[in-house]
Amino acid sequence: MNEKVLMSGNHIIGEAAVRAGCRFYAGYPITPQNELTEYMASAMSRLGDGTFIQAESEIAAINMVIGASMAGCRAMTSSSSPGISLKQEGISFLSAMELPAVIVNCMRGGPGLGNIAPSQGDYFQATRGGGHGDYRNIVLAPGSGQEIADLTAKAFEYADKYRTPVMILQDGMMGQMMEPVIFPDPIDPTKLPPKPWTLDGADGRPSRVIKSLLLDPLVEEALNWKLFERYEEISRAIQASETYMTSDADLAVIAYGTAARIAKGAVKRARQAGLKVGLFRPITLWPFPKDSLLEINKQIKNFLVFEMSTGQMVEDVRLSLEGAGRVHFYGRPGGPVSTPHEIEGEIRKIYEIRA
Amino acid sequence: MSKKIFSRPKYLKDAAFHYCPGCGHSIAHRLVAEVIEELDIGKIAIGVPPAGCAVLAYDYFDVDIAEAAHGRAAAVATGIKRVHPDKIVFAYQGDGDIAAIGTAETIHAANRGERISTFFINNGVYGMTGGQMAPTTMLGQGSTTTPGGRSMIRDGGPLNLSEMLGLVDGAVYIERVAVNSVKNIRNAKKAITKSFKVQMANLGYSMVEILSPCPTNWKMTPVEACKWIDEHMTKVFPIKVIKDQVGKI
Numbered sequence: 001m002n003e004k005v006l007m008s009g010n011h012i013i014g015e016a017a018v019r020a021g022c023r024f025y026a027g028y029p030i031t032p033q034n035e036l037t038e039y040m041a042s043a044m045s046r047l048g049d050g051t052f053i054q055a056e057s058e059i060a061a062i063n064m065v066i067g068a069s070m071a072g073c074r075a076m077t078s079s080s081s082p083g084i085s086l087k088q089e090g091i092s093f094l095s096a097m098e099l100p101a102v103i104v105n106c107m108r109g110g111p112g113l114g115n116i117a118p119s120q121g122d123y124f125q126a127t128r129g130g131g132h133g134d135y136r137n138i139v140l141a142p143g144s145g146q147e148i149a150d151l152t153a154k155a156f157e158y159a160d161k162y163r164t165p166v167m168i169l170q171d172g173m174m175g176q177m178m179e180p181v182i183f184p185d186p187i188d189p190t191k192l193p194p195k196p197w198t199l200d201g202a203d204g205r206p207s208r209v210i211k212s213l214l215l216d217p218l219v220e221e222a223l224n225w226k227l228f229e230r231y232e233e234i235s236r237a238i239q240a241s242e243t244y245m246t247s248d249a250d251l252a253v254i255a256y257g258t259a260a261r262i263a264k265g266a267v268k269r270a271r272q273a274g275l276k277v278g279l280f281r282p283i284t285l286w287p288f289p290k291d292s293l294l295e296i297n298k299q300i301k302n303f304l305v306f307e308m309s310t311g312q313m314v315e316d317v318r319l320s321l322e323g324a325g326r327v328h329f330y331g332r333p334g335g336p337v338s339t340p341h342e343i344e345g346e347i348r349k350i351y352e353i354r355a
Numbered sequence: 356m357s358k359k360i361f362s363r364p365k366y367l368k369d370a371a372f373h374y375c376p377g378c379g380h381s382i383a384h385r386l387v388a389e390v391i392e393e394l395d396i397g398k399i400a401i402g403v404p405p406a407g408c409a410v411l412a413y414d415y416f417d418v419d420i421a422e423a424a425h426g427r428a429a430a431v432a433t434g435i436k437r438v439h440p441d442k443i444v445f446a447y448q449g450d451g452d453i454a455a456i457g458t459a460e461t462i463h464a465a466n467r468g469e470r471i472s473t474f475f476i477n478n479g480v481y482g483m484t485g486g487q488m489a490p491t492t493m494l495g496q497g498s499t500t501t502p503g504g505r506s507m508i509r510d511g512g513p514l515n516l517s518e519m520l521g522l523v524d525g526a527v528y529i530e531r532v533a534v535n536s537v538k539n540i541r542n543a544k545k546a547i548t549k550s551f552k553v554q555m556a557n558l559g560y561s562m563v564e565i566l567s568p569c570p571t572n573w574k575m576t577p578v579e580a581c582k583w584i585d586e587h588m589t590k591v592f593p594i595k596v597i598k599d600q601v602g603k604i
Contacts, residue, residue, distance in 0.1 A: 067435040093424050
């Protein structure tokens with residue numbers, strides 16, 4: 001087993017990406033994710049067989065990733081909320097051209113320039129496609145340093161397997177916080193399965209085109225249905241979530257990422273007070289882990305969704321439950337980080353209403 | 356016995372161009388394909404066409420093609436070339452693509468000295484979208500968005516991207532040519548050849564700007580359009596070597 005090390009979330013993503021065979025990174029400075037860009041600069045310089053480019057813009061960075069992906073390389077870019085908005089055109093193109101890529105969003109307070117505090121205001125943007133057109137992205141929301149490492153590896157695996165961009169959605173707190181982590185053994189990128197669609201020169205084979213202009217509406221429709229079927233397959237295959245103390249619970253708090261860690265503290269406190277509360281933590285935000293939510297919904301009919309926003313994931317909770325439960329919401333948008341005590345207070349309010 | 360003296364270049368597919376009669380794209384495509392064949396780089400060439408009239412370049416070039424978003428060819432080409440430094444990567448872009456929406460990508464790719472060849476078709480107009488003002492539209496020139504002609508006060512003047520790139524360290528060879536006469540076409544081919552050779556020798560960024568007639572949107576006959584390039588366009592966009600740190604190659 002590899003040694004346990006203490007690293008910040010942003011550095012963990014960098015190291016996990018390199019170990020997953022990522023050999024191309026392009027990025028642009030923006031807080032609170034600069035440590036990742038810097039890590040990739042030094043890692044690619046050390047490796048010798050990788051490319052790091054500090055791009056002139058977020059738009060250029062994502063388009064460099066597009067080029068690297070077309071060329072068959074495991075490629076990544078990262079940014080924070082305003083920069084991710086700029087990358088949306090490229091993410092739409094990646095989806096249209098069925099290109100793998102990993103995009104990290106270290107969310108900060110918004111809208112607009114906002115601030116650099118942790119926030120979860122980009123849930124809609126991440127899970128609804130974000131850019132133009134009828135597409136989805138896989139969105140992974142780690143809840144600990146170890147999970148950042150595990151999900152980064154998975155992000156590259158899913159991206160290649162489903163030929164789709166994958167977003168790792170975290171926030172400034174996850175990115176900056178140092179936690180213990182054990183990394184997997186590194187993958188040799190030259191040993192990854194060959195991709196029979198990449199552009200590397202038409203030597204001994206017919207020339208290839210990777211494009212997204214499909215002027216014939218019937219051809220564009222066919223692509224959309226093809227993508228839809230893949231999204232259905234992804235929805236069946238990769239939903240992931242964690243449940244904590246739900247087996248006897250009559251109320252579940254639902255939260256992801258940083259919010260879930262705060263919520264876990266609140267659940268522990270509420271349990272000490274004798275309240276039968278559990279936690280449901282989505283790990284894949286798209287596909288939303290509907291199946292496991294419906295599983296606990298057989299027993300739990302009361303939910304408190306807690307987000308660091310005015311309420312975005314709560315819509316997926318309601319859509320999943322289709323009325324089979326009472327859904328409460330508590331949110332703090334724009335950067336303030338709630339305490340477990342604060343969330344415990346919200347839990348108690350629900351019990352008081354019911355009492 | 357008959358001797359074949361002219362044929363379709365090996366790396367142009369057997370397809371009829373969709374370009375309008377008198378358009379310079381067809382000539383530029385042919386020149387690029389001829390040079391790819393002559394330098395025997397067809398098996399390692401990867402082209403990056405733009406959004407614009409040449410977006411359908413993949414229907415014509417029989418080499419690997421990566422279609423880029425509008426203006427992003429230089430960034431996409433950068434990604435490809437960095438992963439495959441042993442391949443020959445070329446961007447083929449129009450004036451709106453390269454000198455308006457993609458200016459930043461172009462200047463910074465040049466500044467990094469990316470080992471790519473860029474072919475910049477300057478016809479002073481957004482062709483595919485129906486004749487709007489391009490960054491290279493001349494002062495006084497009509498377009499669907501410059502009623503009464505391009506005005507310095509309202510629209511600014513034509514942008515000399517090639518001269519700008521001439522100031523950039525990473526760019527080692529920048530030349531402006533035209534495809535409006537036999538003589539100019541022959542010189543254009545020499546410039547395209549040199550640009551590819553610069554890349555093959557791993558020397559840095561190079562670009563060939565190609566003044567190209569657009570009779571449809573200029574509302575001229577093809578002959579008038581070719582003449583207009585000589586009489587008007589070359590006054591603002593002179594045909595010349597703008598920067599050459601390479602010399603003979």
